[in-house]
Each structure stands twice: as structure tokens, then as C-alpha cells.
Amino acid sequence: MIRIGSRSTGRPTLNEVAKLAGVSPITASRALRGISTVAPELVEKVRAAAQSLGYVANPAARALASSCSQTVVVLVPSLSNQLFIETLEAIQDVLRVRGLDVLIGNYHYSPEEEEKLLRNHLVNRPRGILLTGFDHTAASRQMLETSGIPCVHMMELDTRLGAYCVGFSQQQAGAEAAHHLLGRGRRRLAYMAAQLDPRVLQRGEGFRRVLESAGLFDPALQVSTRQASSIGLGGELFARLLDQHPDVDGVFFCNDDLAQGAALEALRLGVAIPERVSLVGFNDLPGSAHMVPRLTSIRTPREEVGQRAAQVLLGLLDGISQHPQVDLGFELVVRESS
Amino acid sequence: MIRIGSRSTGRPTLNEVAKLAGVSPITASRALRGISTVAPELVEKVRAAAQSLGYVANPAARALASSCSQTVVVLVPSLSNQLFIETLEAIQDVLRVRGLDVLIGNYHYSPEEEEKLLRNHLVNRPRGILLTGFDHTAASRQMLETSGIPCVHMMELDTRLGAYCVGFSQQQAGAEAAHHLLGRGRRRLAYMAAQLDPRVLQRGEGFRRVLESAGLFDPALQVSTRQASSIGLGGELFARLLDQHPDVDGVFFCNDDLAQGAALEALRLGVAIPERVSLVGFNDLPGSAHMVPRLTSIRTPREEVGQRAAQVLLGLLDGISQHPQVDLGFELVVRESS
């Protein structure tokens, strides 16, 4: 007895395509997946049949049968930071042409939330995973390990374990900012840090070391808060800093929105930039080039990071052996504020 | 002959849970899904068994068997506009607690790209769909229709067809800006529009009508470009406008980044804001309150839109009858620039 299942989606199945093409379902499957063992003429027949029926493979069935999906999971700490949006776009541009769907997860700078996202996503057996940085919970690392799913870390570099990573040295970037300010003759240098994620701390570390070597490091000028980075916060912190330490003559900000806020606050306070204080931002976010004065910043290669990370992942999926670390560097963009 | 399938994921299955609990798989399935026809004691047994085995349902199998997933698709025109990020966050906050996974699609303001995303996502049988606005291709509308998947439109209102929507009147918002500027005694009013998506056009329409009623509409002062909205663009367009029409005394911007760019450019040009020109932005994006001068803007309820849209969708899934249109209004925030 033949029953038309009410559960069916109504969409044509591989079976129907195969029937129309006069081959077995498995041959149709192979043909459509581009598996070389199928005769070219059969491939053509199957393609035509699929085309005429409007066949689209059922991802659930495919995932169930093969126990792996056509998705790649990307976990970022924030979507409010324009930085990661640009990285995500680049990732999608690369993976989309390979037929991979990109699933975005935002863990709001919380490793615990990242762990939850990872757990939720792993049950779907993604083809690959792209993570931001190396600051994951032990459970996250464990899950990644046992899942065996290819993973690439973005934004930071790390030579431990041979983990695949695409990024740049956050510490060197911080050092570069310090060198630049010193080169401008600045001596009372502050670091202004919000969010305090690992990369912010690394930049601060690089900045500190250079100042220490120069004998100019003053812990009192290290402003840090766990609050989220924002323009408003940058203004507040900058005003307070100048109030408490009027002799400050240079500030490195962990992110451009802080620097933008500081520049605007300086306008209000009548503090001359860069004459009295030099400002150096980080990431070179969209608005920075248009501030008054235009902000000096360290441009980070976020699109390139996304693109290369996605490419490395594809290489992993294709079994291509490649160097685990990709250093994309960064670029100091000198404008009017320093 | 028993074979340990090499295809298995190694994770415990419903079968194993059922066995451990001493019930049939289907009872275990019902128990875990909270279907009421299962005896409380059995539910407890099954829960315990699942717990001890660390059982997590396989979404692919579930989707295949039930021909519907636990995902909701959200399509937005941009991720670069902070606006939509906040909406997305609100949506996720609501849907996550119901165990629904949110899939984000960015169609870059292209209805054709939206159509592709829709087509790709529909094969996964999402539980619901959240779209931005009403500007979809005929094919998109057709697919939505035949899919029968619940859909809520965000950001705009429309009484046609009884489509579910959560938003506010873009046209009224544009009108409000005009009224405000007129109330400030401004007479040579410009509208500066980028991107030219439907909502930008609606705001311009509302703005225009008020000016026409007042006999003050001047087409020469309507600046519009398809380019993406940005701070840099705002500065450029503003400078050009002032150059060509030195008598302009008020500008309404379709988005705050344009207004921010204009404010910065005014600083450079030495144009007094608001003395010579009043500026009114739109969306009240993060930086606007900190500009010099602080920008007047129309605050749009994007978090509320996301939250309510998600709630309406949940209502639809639960078969709760509700009013198809939810008007969340907007708020003129008067600061220093007008």
C-alpha cells in the first residue's frame, strides 16, 4: 500500500530525480555531488533531471546520512565592534562560493557564553569552526579536541600546539604605538583600555614594555576598565585622565571609539590635539579618518584575517598541508592627532 | 550481525536513553519534548537517563523526521549599520530562551540577494522568518507564501494583506524632522539621503510633504545618492551642499552617520551649528550624543522592534491570534545641533 506521506515537504527528492534520469538514486547523488566515478553523459542526464524538477538536496537528510553538515561556525566576541563585521563579511565571501553556510555566534566577550555556543553548534556537526583568539574555557578546548572538527583561530598569533591561526601580533602593535609616540617626543604616555579582552591586554603589554625600556613607564597612567568600549566612555576617561594627570602628553587607546570620544571631548575642553596631547587609536575604524583632528591609528587587517582564515579552513577541509600560523601584520596610519 | 557504524557520531542516541529508562524510544522522545501524554514518573526516568548519558538530540534527524527545524531566519539589509545589530541582539534574546536558533542573513540592501538567501534558507524549513521591510522580489513573496512559514516584517508598517509587521511610520518620522526644523524657524531645508532603501525614501517623502504644505519645499535641496551611508560621505555632501546653496539653514539626514560627518565637516569649515545651519539626524546612533555639537536625532526603537517582532513570531508559532500591526513609534531627541 502506497501512502503519500503527509510529512513530506512536497519538494522533489533524489529518488524522483534518479527515476527521471533513469539511474539509481546513488548514482544521481554522486552525479550531483560531482563525484568523478560517474560517466559524463549520466552526469548530464541527472543534472537535467534535477534542473527540470527543481531539485534541491535536503540538508537535514544529507547531514543525517553523512553525519556532517555544510556549515561553518564563526564565533566572535562582539557584533557592536565594526571590526568583526568586516571580518565576517570576508569570511562569508570566501566560504559562500564553496557552498558552505556561515553560522554566526556572538559570545559578548564571555568565554562561558562561547562555550555554550560551541556546545550548541557542535551537535550540528559543522564542517569547520572559526574562533576569535585563544581565550577559551577548558571545556571548549576539550569539545573542540574531541570533535575533531577543523578549527582556525583569528586575530592573534600563537605558536603553541601548532593550532591554526591567522592574525597579527597584538603585542607588537602596542609596541608600535609606543614607539610612534616616543618618536613624536612624547614622554608622559598613557594607555587607555576598556573591555579588557585578551587582545587589549596584549596590546597594553607591548606598549608597557617599550615604555619600561625607555624608563618612562608610569603605572598611574594606565587607565583600564572592564566596561565596554564606546565613544562616550572614551570622552569620560580622557577628561578624568587629564584632570588627574595634567602633564600627560600622549595617549594610546585600545580601540578607536575611545580615541574618537577623547578627540571630541578635547574639542569641548579646548585641549589642543596634538599640540598638548597626542592621540593614537587602534583598528582605524570608519570614523577615525574624519575626526577633528583626523586620528592616527593602527589599522588592523580584519578583512584579510577573515579571508585568510576562511582559506586556511578550506585548505584543512581539502587536506592540504599548510603553515599553521599566518601573520598578516598591521599598519600605523599617521594622521593629524599625533 | 552487529556492526558498530563508523558513520556514527559517537554521541548517545534516543534509543540508548530509552533503553536505559526502560521505555520505548518514542516514549522517550515524547518525554523529552514535554508532550503531556507521558506519565510524570516516566518523564522523570527518561530525563534522568538522558542526563546521565549526556544525551543531546540530533537536529538533523529531528529535522528530517519532522520536516521542520528549530531555527528562525532573520534577514537584514546590512550589518554595518549598528541599527540592525541591536535589533538582532534583541531578537536572539527572545528566541534563545525558547530554544530557537537564530540564523542571520545579510543581503546588502539587494532584494535579489535577499531572494537567494531566502531560497537557501527555506530548504532548511525554519520555524519562522523575520524580514526587514516590505521590499522583496516577487519570487521572494511567492516562496514565502507557498512555504507557509510564519513571517514577520520589521521596521516598517503596512496595512496591506494583513502581513505581520512591527515597526513605526518612517514617513511620520520624516515629517517630525521637518516640523522640528520649521519650529526652529528654519526655512531653507535640505534632505540628505544615501543608500536610498525604501525606508530612506519614505522618510524623505514625509519630510517633503510637510515642506510642501508650508510652501517651502525646494527640490534643489534634496541631495540623494545610492552610495552607502557613511561619515565620510556625510562630510562631502554637506560641504558640497553649502557650497552650492549657501542659504541652507537646516538639514535632515537619513541616517546619523551622515549627520556626524556633516558636523565634523562643519567644524573644519567653521560653519556654526546650529547658528547658521541646524542638523537633525536619524536613528540616534551611539556617537551622535557625543558629537560637537551634540546631535539632535530621531531615536528609532530598534531593540523594541526586534523584541516585539520575535514575540509576535512566537505568538504565531503558538497559534495565538494577535493584531498584525505593531506600531512602536519613534522619539525626537533634541540636543545641541538644532
Place this chain on the structure above:
DNA sequence: TTGTATGCGTTATCAT
């Protein structure tokens, strides 16, 4: 190179 048999893990159907 192609096909047969079977399994993936879950839920719908229908019977009890």
C-alpha cells in the same frame, strides 16, 4: 563505473 542493501536518529501514524 554502477547498483543493492542498509543505516543515519528521530518523529508521525496508527493501534492497543
Place this chain on the structure above:
DNA sequence: ATGATAACGCATACAA
């Protein structure tokens, strides 16, 4: 209220 059976649509393993 619970269970037996089949089906969801596709891919793997192995045979031919």
C-alpha cells in the same frame, strides 16, 4: 497513556 512500525531523504559500504 504507551508502543510497534514505518518513514523522513540521503550517503556509506560493499558487491558486481
